[in-house]
Amino acid sequence: MLHQKGKVIIVGAGIAGLSAAYYLLKDGWEVCVLEKGDGSNNCSYGNAGMIVPSHFTPLAAPGIVAKGLKWMLNSKSPFYIRPSLNVSLIDWGLKFLRHANEKHVQRNAEAIRDLNLFGSHLYDELAAEEGFDFELRQNGILMLYQTKAVQHEEIELAAAARQLGLHTEVLDQHGVQALEPELKINALGGVWYACDGILYPPKLMQQLTRYLLTRGVEICYQTEVSGFRISGSRITEVITSKGNYHADEVVIAGGAALPKLASRLQLKLPLMPGKGYSFMHKPQGTTAMKHGALLLEARVAVTPMHQQIRFSGTMELGPANDRIYKNRVQGIVESIPRYFPDLKLSYPHDIWFGYRPCPPDGLPYLGRTRQYHNLSIAGGGGMMGLSLGPAFGKTIADLLSGKPAPTAIAGFSPDRF
Ligand SMILES: Cc1cc2nc3c(=O)[nH]c(=O)nc-3n(C[C@H](O)[C@H](O)[C@H](O)COP(=O)(O)OP(=O)(O)OC[C@H]3O[C@@H](n4cnc5c(N)ncnc54)[C@H](O)[C@@H]3O)c2cc1C
Incomplete structure (x- = not known):
């Protein structure tokens, strides 16, 4: 293949990095991805697989602080900030508090919606391409609630979503049951977001990797990036555990390692890893569940995928540690029969965990940086990083080719802190 545009080095083979590789390859770049692991398991594999234009509210939203403080007192709760004197965590917390207000939500809702809708559209296109079948189902997601308080909040949110042009339907108990006729649901009701969808992340990641490798993209595994060689305002080489790589452009x-990588360039990309767990469950007989669902009081995501159901949840914010906190997993397990009385699970054997990359204002980092003329950032997708992945990739490819970004990304600037 003729690469007329030069060589792009991408750091990281998660959904953001592989999507960037996919669109840059299509645009005629020579692409090399450097990945410190073996590419078989990062945050983009074990997540809930939801495509979520419904998530137009950044994590830093009003009310989350009070809720978070209440939840912190319960060891089985879905949200937890690990108390620590870690300087990055304190700095992150102060920035988070500054952004947890209505103005911030309103200012950014349209841009998040547009990036998510764009990502969803790109998933439709990708699923139609030969070699891809990642169990994409664009049939909406159910937000289920059991309490009046959450019902109230959720109906308000659905009204805001409708104002943003998203198709939502508020359903009573019969309505939600009608959408899932083969699975008994115990809920006061729910909101169905027609704009959302689900997919099976491992297949997506494996198929994307295969696509890239068979078309000449170099993916170097077990290759950890440790620094950069600079000349003036350009990065000339990426320094790794396996030698140096020449770069015309770097992405x-x-x-969750964005801050560490950025610090090698004296850039600040504040971010906390938000640990979450997931596990697969094979129900008796067939998997009758048709839609993804969020159990709102429990903050648990439920996704039918690959003839099984994946349950995921918890947000443990704090410096990464690879411990599995059994009480929190138990919290997920116990919540399931409360909403689905016929699904009784025991504590899972095989628990996956991953780190959501969570910037303090809940907005991604996407675009070029001011300080280095050939550096772009794609990440910080937090709870919606899978959903946004292809939109990250296409945006980066457009910017590197000198085109305008496909959606408004000024608020996502990597230079904003
Ligand atoms: C329980 C859970 C459920 C979730 N559910 C959803 C969902 O339903 N929908 C959704 O949209 N999002 C969801 N997310 C979030 C989503 O999974 C992440 O936001 C997304 O996968 C992040 O993708 P990424 O490419 O930015 O990072 P990653 O997938 O983490 O990839 C980054 C890669 O960079 C590599 N790397 C890091 N440092 C270096 C270095 N120095 N040198 C070389 N390589 C390096 C890492 O090894 C890694 O492979 C969920 C997350 C969790 C934990």
Whole structure:
């Protein structure tokens, strides 16, 4: 293949990095992805697989602080900030508090919606391409609630979603049951977001990797990026555990490691890893569940995928540690029969965990940086990083080709802190 545009080095083989590779390859770049692991398991594999234009509210939203403080007192709760004197965590917390207000939500809702809708559209296109079948189902997601308080909040949110042009339907108990006729649901009601969808992340990641490798993209595994060689305002080489790589353009898509990578360039990308767990469950007989669902009081995501159901949840914010907190997993397990009385699970054997890359204002980092003329950042997708992945990739490819970004990304600037 003729690469007329030069060589792009992408750091990280998660959904952000691989999507950037996919669109850059299509645009005629020579692409090389550097990945410190073996590419078989990062945050983009074990997540809930939801495509979520419904998530137009950044994590830093009003009310989340009070809720978070209440939840912190319960060891089985879905949200937890690990108390610590860690300087990055304190800095992150102060920035988070500054953004947890209505003005911030309103200012950014349209841009988040547009990036998510764009990502969803790109998933439709990708699923139609030969070699891809990642169990995409664009049939909406159910937000289920059991309490009046959450019902009230959710109906308000659905009204805001409708104002943003998203198709939502508020359903009573019969309505939600009618959408899932083969699975008994115990809920006061729910909101169905027709704009959302689900997919099976491992297949997506494996198929994307295969596509890239068979078309000449170099993916170097077990290759950890440790620094950069600079000349003036350009990065000339990426320094790794396996030698140096020449670069005309560099894209950093390192997931929760963005701050560490950025610090090698004296850039600040504040971010906390938000640990979450997931596990698969094979129900008796067939998987009758048709839609993805969020159990709102429990903050648990339920996704039918690959003839099984994936349950995921918890947000443990704090410096990464690879411990599995059994009480929190138990919290997920116990919540399931409360909403689905016929699904009784025991504590899972095989628990996956991953780190959502969470910027303090709940907005991604996407675009070029001011300081280095050939550096772009794609990441910080937080709870919606899978959903946004292709939109990250296409945006980066457009910017590197000198085109305008496909959606408004000024608020996502990597220079904003
Ligand atoms: C329980 C759970 C459920 C979730 N559910 C959803 C969902 O339903 N929908 C949704 O949209 N999002 C969801 N998410 C969030 C989503 O999974 C992430 O936001 C997304 O996968 C992040 O992708 P990424 O490419 O930015 O990072 P990653 O997938 O983490 O990839 C980053 C890669 O960079 C590599 N890397 C890091 N440092 C270096 C270095 N120095 N050198 C070389 N390589 C390096 C890492 O090894 C890694 O492979 C969920 C997350 C969790 C934990």
